[in-house]
Amino acid sequence: MRILVLGCGYVGLVTGAVFSDIGNDVICADVDKNKVSSLNKKIMPIYEPGLEEMVRRNMEEGRLSFVTDAGSQVEWAEIIFICVGTPPRDNGETDLTQVEGAARLIGQHLSGYKIVVNKSTVPVGTGDLVRRVINETKKNGADFDVVSNPEFLREGSAIADALNPDRVVIGASSKTVAMKLLELYYTLGAPVIVTDVVSSELIKYASNSFLAMKISFINEIADICEKAGANVADVARGVGVDKRIGREFLNAGLGFGGSCFPKDVASLLHTSKGLGVEFDMLRATLAVNGERANHFVKRIADRFPDMSGRTFGVLGLAFKPDTDDMRDAKSLEIIKLIEGMGAKVKAYDPVAMPNAKKVLPGVTMCDNAYDVAEGASALIIVTEWREFRLLNMDRIKGLLKTPVVFDGRNIYDPDRIRASGFEYYSVGRA
Ligand code: UGA
Secondary structure, three states, rough: EEEEEEOOOOEEEEEEEEHOOOOEEEEEEOHHHHHHHHHHOOOOOOOOOOOOOOOOOHHHHEEEEEEEEHHOOOOOOOEEEEEEOOOOOOOOOOOOOHHHHHHHHHHHHOOOOEEEEOOOOOOOOOOHHHHHHHHHHOOOOOOOOEEOOOOOOOOOOHHOOOOOOOOOEEOOOHHHHHHHHHHHHHHHHOEEEEOOOHHHHHHHHHHHHHHHHHHHHHHHHHHHHHHHHOOOOHHHHHHOOOOOOOOOOOOOOOOOOOHHHHHHHHHHHHHHOOOOOOOOHHHHHHHHHHHHHHHHHHHHHHHHHOOOOOOOEOOOOOOOHHHHHHHOOOHHOOOOOOHHHOOOEEEOOOHHHHHHHOOOOOOOOOHHHHHHHHOOOOOOOOOHHHHHHOOHHHHHHHHOOOOOEEEOOOOOOHHHHHHHOEEEEEEEEE
16 A cells, blocks of 8 residues: 655654555655754664664565655545654643644645544544545545554554554444445454544553553552562462453552653543543552652652762663653652752763753763762662663762662562672562
């Protein structure tokens, strides 16, 4: 099939790469000239395992290309995926300016039948908006259908998730249109849910909100564990073996960040309010998450009441491992709180430091974890990169001013690390 993808962000780029990799002709368009020019030189704008290799291969085999002028490709395409950004407004509402812009562009260049697919995460009712905008801008009687096809990939495992999705959700106004889109996904062999557009839009928000709620839930259980002398990791394991609950997304720690959960929970809350539904669980999910950094830093301040003049070492800056994404990263909140108490911060992240430097100007970026430890009053684990589990802790102990570790992601075994001479604080493990 001939596919045009509008927007080369996380979702657009991975979608374009994967569809070309399963044999389609794909053109990805973005208004950002620098991004497109880098992509044409096979330089990726984001760090994502496996992406560069897949993009390279498909570009070299002639199935994937990048352009800035999307309008001129509309006529060529059979299916157009809208994968543009949907940032949040201050009140939690989703800003749909870019989606409207994409719809206008499609309308202006529409000359024959197209399937227009909303893959950006968009609130309930956006399918109607896209249809209305295209109808208002089109210059002839050309027909089109608008389909909702949300994406469920995770940063850091985006390629694997896109190739092996748990499910493909298609929201369409008719079975015929849904079948056309299904052809595209057929080779992936994933379970398919075909529904109407609005239900499909809601599936995306309900999924992300439920996962975020699971995280806030286990974090509150962690608070109880700390007071009651229990171990949250064992509780999560015991609860998670129940198939109805599941073990995933029950890792207690610093809470959720990134470009999706905080924004999507706020957006669903905003939508539900507009529809007259008070979604108290979502409000609590955000409130609990908003307190995690404070809760964690309080423990550091309790242990070091004289924060001023000290230096703390932070390991991990990205909002989660295997990405360089700093959006809504917990490191930002934690470092701001520590700096606010008069302390200095040294940090290391395997890939996010170039992005982190732009948003954390006061932090000294180091070449590795050992440089971070040198002379620091304590080591603080913020993002659970695999390499931090494999550190030579004897060496770390020799470098730290005081052998104290605050582990915000529970990556170390408490007994073992204490046995090697560390004072160790983690989350929800007495
Ligand atoms: C999330 C969803 O998992 C994807 O299915 C969805 O497609 C994506 O949002 C999106 O809407 O685009 P992502 O934000 O990449 O993916 O990352 P997750 O792996 O879901 O992690 C989100 C946050 O939750 C991270 O900050 C992570 O550290 C935190 N988390 C995750 C926990 O604190 N505990 C857990 O048990 C799991």
